[in-house]
Amino acid sequence: MTKLDDVYWKFGFAAEAAQLLETELGNELVKHGVVEENLVNQPNPSRAADLVGQVNKHTLGQLIAKLEAKNQLVANLEDAFARALDERNRLFHSFYRQHNLRRNSDEGRQQMLDDLESIHETVLDAYKAVMLLSGVDLDKLSATKLPTKHLPI
Numbered sequence: 001m002t003k004l005d006d007v008y009w010k011f012g013f014a015a016e017a018a019q020l021l022e023t024e025l026g027n028e029l030v031k032h033g034v035v036e037e038n039l040v041n042q043p044n045p046s047r048a049a050d051l052v053g054q055v056n057k058h059t060l061g062q063l064i065a066k067l068e069a070k071n072q073l074v075a076n077l078e079d080a081f082a083r084a085l086d087e088r089n090r091l092f093h094s095f096y097r098q099h100n101l102r103r104n105s106d107e108g109r110q111q112m113l114d115d116l117e118s119i120h121e122t123v124l125d126a127y128k129a130v131m132l133l134s135g136v137d138l139d140k141l142s143a144t145k146l147p148t149k150h151l152p153i
Helices: 004-036 045-056 060-070 078-093 095-104 106-133
Strands: none
Touching: 004 045, 004 060, 004 078, 004 095, 004 106, 060 078, 078 095, 078 106, 095 106
């Protein structure tokens, strides 16, 4: 029996993947800005804070477009990003409206769970691809012990 709590739980997993993707795309944009403005060799904390603030204002679609313009490797991921953006937007803007009253039956809730699993996989695949650009293979990391404490951002 599929419970409504299972749907909400899986929605949270998909939402987390979307936020992780946005964060990593933002990190990549900040990294490009730091290099372009030579902030490593000529530190300017005020400019660095401005750069982070600008990146944080971007939507997922804007982050993707800006990063594709700055990094040729990202351009190779255009299809994965387009699918992830579509699925992320569907998740947050129309998922429950699309499924409507399915939440009221076992069969309907299972359809919702299956859809959320598909959304989660699509967004997570894009996130894993961005992480690989930074040299981080999340599939290999899953076998190692991950940090458990909060890191200030």
